[in-house]
Amino acid sequence: MEVLRPWLTGGVASILLVLNALFWVPLLLCFAVLRLLVPVAGWRRLLAPVLVFIAESWIRCNSGWMALTQRTAWDVQGVEGLDRQNWYMVTCNHQSWVDILVLQHLLTGRIPLLKFFLKQQLIWVPVMGLAWWALEFPFMRRHSEAYLKAHPEMRGKDQETTRKACAKFSLHPTSVMNFLEGTRFSERKRLQQQSPFTHLLKPKAGGLALALNAMGDKFQAILDVTIVYPDGVPTFWGFLCGRLRRVSVRVQALPVPQALAHCDYAGEAADRAEFQAWVHQMWQDKDALITQLLARHRSA
Template sequence: MLNFLPSPLVGLIAGTLLICNVMIWCSLLLIFALIKILIPVNTIRKWINPLLTKIAEAWIFGNSTWMKITQNTQWDVQGVEHLNYKGWYLVNANHQSWVDILVLQHVFNLKIPFLKFFLKQELIKVPVMGLCWWALDFPFMKRFSKDYLEKHPEMKGKDLETTRKACEKFQQMPTSVMNFLEGTRFTQSKHAKQQSTYQHLLKPKAGGIAFAINAMGDKFDSLLNVTIVYPDGIPTFMDFLLGKVKKIIVRVEKKPIPAHFSQHDYNNDPEFRAQFQQWTHELWLEKDQTIQNLLNGQPHQPLT
């Protein structure tokens, strides 16, 4: 709507609305988070948790609203028509920019359960947001390095046990868990350093998604394999605020997760690890081709 204005003014308005939206919903979220801390009673938490989710969804709706007001972005989205708001999903996407977070939240809000990210344990200490993530039951992962486990073998398996406990609450209400398989944002320098065999993607880090599947058991209904394409080039967050992102393409494919994946230990079963890596490699081959097709203006043709 306001994209006809000079881009600095668009960015100022968008940034102001973004900050106001954060202050309104984050403040409300923190109030109920404090109640959750001060009254650690299961019956209270069962009442508060759905309310916290509704607040978070309203926060995302607020983001979508200021985006609509300030941006003139053409959204080309396919694959979200038959998703279940009451399902359990593992969501995976290619990662290029912090804009990806807003894209995913905008596309999936109220179509699937609120997206939750597996976070490093250290992030719970982030001021304000750490408490918000805790209140929203984001699972915090405590991963141990190989060097640490060699010195402390008694801790082997404790990281998975901790994450499983964090995921137990997901049995109580539908959940979507978000994972970026590349583990970091794509850049040409990272691509060259990795010597990635994929044209548009970094090498997938299969361990993280295997860890999530193992921690959740067989609770996931399916994998939502998301491909995000910016036809005019990968934008920065500031590019987005300034209204410079003219088109965003999103393709969502619902794929089954092999049942036996939740029953094996990725770290300690070499045969399963090779099988799982092959599965992610095939996902990545198809995603790489999807990106190329979309950049060429061609329809997506799944690999056979």
């Protein structure tokens, strides 16, 4: 029976996850279609809180089935004093798809709804792709340098997508989420990159620079989130099976560096170097924090 229990837990959690999505996503799509049919600014502003309410209700129901099926010990610091009526730029280390559920579980209701920048291919994910479209998550086309040399007309498209998204985000309180590593961490990727960090991939500062340049005056703070899984990074299936026993999360509110927020990252080499140095220092601090948290759990 003990052998079967994780599989039973995973089966029940999977059913609840799917049923929850199938309930809330059609509601999201109904209001998204209404927004599409009447492209009037006042109408869009009227519908925006309705869509956010549906999305946050969906997330809270996810937290509900997580509480029913998981026995996770949460070690969380730094979420006090946040304001859901303000704007935040949120960064986080990225190890697993579970990161997203962790972030949503902890931050929903404390800050505005998290808006993620997603890879273009994710729009084809069944059900979820439609939900992300309904919530106006920006979809980015990331091309290799070789592709851009062959198709120079595509250079700058992602920057334009970011600018358009930030223009929408500036209309009502929003939390803009950016995984600076650009992909999930693995030791293989770290070695391939020759990353100078022990627990992190190299940060990609361009997207953060563009978002700060577009909305730096709006953001109350940069929320630097660090997630640590003391018992090893869980797979999504492992999480559903109840194998996420412990998770540590630290949230640090950093002031928006106004000089860097208004720098010309793309056009000025000196500005770019200064911005990258600031991000590198933030990543060094995060790497040291992860080492500290893991050591504390090992000695506990």
